[in-house]
């Protein structure tokens with residue numbers, strides 16, 4: 001028998017913990033258990049019909065061929081207009097790239113720039129994929145813990161302390177998965193001041209949740225507050241979250257020409273281009289009337305606020321009010337050390353999520369997966385009914401701890 005020798009880039013990374021937790025929930029459901037699944041980080045809404053109609057029309061009219069590597073002219077125009085209107089970024093056509101999801105664009109951006117020995121600063125808690133993407137590309141993730149007292153945000157002092165001559169990137173994600181917190185313009189100015197002293201550091205600003213916004217301050221991007229850093233800023237976005245289009249796989253970015261050219265070169269050898277049909281739909285989504293987005297944001301906000309309030313009423317749990325996105329990241333310090341009815345001690349957040357799943361059928365993801373314990377992450381992109389039921393179950397599970 002021939003044994004398969006896997007490359008280090010595969011053996012060194014994990015399967016996404018959120019995928020693993022979702023699978024655990026699906027397996028239990030298949031066994032007949034009543035499971036409330038709060039692991040899934042995607043809108044529960046369907047893609048709006050007018051977007052689907054554009055895709056169907058694209059198929060019918062023969063819009064079914066390879067597109068330019070950097071996306072169709074229509075989609076690039078829509079992205080350029082969107083960045084100009086919302087971020088005041090005036091970008092040229094060769095500063096835009098389009099890929100199969102923001103995830104692919106981030107991966108290609110790292111692949112184009114990171115070599116062994118290069119460091120990428122990732123503030124924790126972070127989206128689970130960033131460190132593994134860095135490792136898969138031979139780099140070293142440098143995790144910088146951010147404390148809850150700072151609303152989990154990177155401070156200029158901790159950024160300064162983390163930068164070395166080997167730093168290639170700072171990854172920012174605002175609003176954040178898993179916390180929902182967002183940086184204010186002033187906070188971003190403070191980080192930009194540090195970056196100005198270190199010209200070797202590029203910024204990857206992942207703004208995929210920027211339309212799902214609840215805070216009473218305005219959404220801000222480092223690209224807007226520090227236009228002088230434009231030659232080292234990559235602003236990533238996509239249609240997955242805002243337009244309930246996760247399965248369509250369209251993400252994009254705006255950045256310096258040389259970096260965008262490198263991403264496009266990699267894409268030309270990897271996938272040629274994302275789906276022509278999805279690109280037609282995404283171009284429409286970005287340019288059509290945005291009132292449906294506003295309506296869904298209202299729904300997300302009501303769910304987030306109600307769930308946050310219910311969690312905060314549970315002794316042992318405390319939860320920050322998010323500024324956007326559709327996640328909550330409750331702190332469970334008050335439950336560590338307690339015992340389950342079966343006598344097992346809760347020593348970490350993984351113990352807690354396994355107990356929640358086992359005792360009440362609530363599937364959530366442990367905070368350690370996001371680089372900051374003891375927390376758990378839930379997605380609130382599900383119905384209010386399910387969220388209410390989940391909170392009752394979580395309260396009961398916590399109440400049974402001694």
Ligand code: PMP
Pocket residue numbers: 041100101102103104127173176177206208237238239240246250251
């Ligand atoms: N960034 C963050 C912070 C995310 O949460 C996600 C999706 N989970 C992505 C990027 C990727 O989105 P997509 O590839 O669907 O565009």
